Amino acid sequence: MYRIGSIVLMLALAGSAHALAATSKDAVQMGGAKPVSEQIREVELALAGEKYSEVSLADKSAVQASLNQIRTQMGDHERVEQLSPPAQVAIFNEQEKINTILTRAHADSRLVCRREKTVGSNMTSNNCMTVAQRRKAQDAARKNMMEGNRSQLKPLD
Structure with a gap:
């Protein structure tokens, strides 16, 4: 056994x-x-x-x-x-x-590059970040969006 x-x-x-x-x-x-x-x-x-x-x-x-x-x-x-x-x-x-x-x-740690257009321009540029950096940037953008929406809400009287 x-x-x-x-x-x-x-x-x-x-x-x-x-x-x-x-x-x-x-x-x-x-x-x-x-x-x-x-x-x-x-x-x-x-x-x-x-x-x-x-x-x-x-x-x-x-x-x-x-x-x-x-x-x-x-x-x-x-x-x-x-x-x-x-x-x-x-x-x-x-x-x-x-x-x-x-x-x-x-x-x-894998590096991912994307070709992105800059806002207000027709020129593209390479934007290279690791997967973790990209995830952190997305989380920060999501957090900023939520905070921005909260500041615009007016409390009910």
Whole structure:
């Protein structure tokens, strides 16, 4: 029974890693054929670079905490397969946290450019923003619209 659980866990690890790789081709992911120490180094380098510029401080702290947990669980071992099944499960859970944060951050850090006409002009210009910047600008515009509508409403006497 214990052996079947281990096999199911390994298949789940392989399946989730494949599914995440298919959804975000360029995102850095944990869980693969590389040694864990190399994967940790890749994640740390990616977080320090421009690729994940939209990662919040809280998310960076969460990723770093998960990386530290993985380091502790790994000890002197190079690969996850060398560990006991409970340790493998703990590492898998930490990898999933990291993958979730990095996948979301990668999507938010993607640069999107639009050709837009300036109001009062026929000339177009390129307007490039990350997905997160565009979302923040839309939220700010929506908030300004709501505040503008409130100031124009007169109270009933």
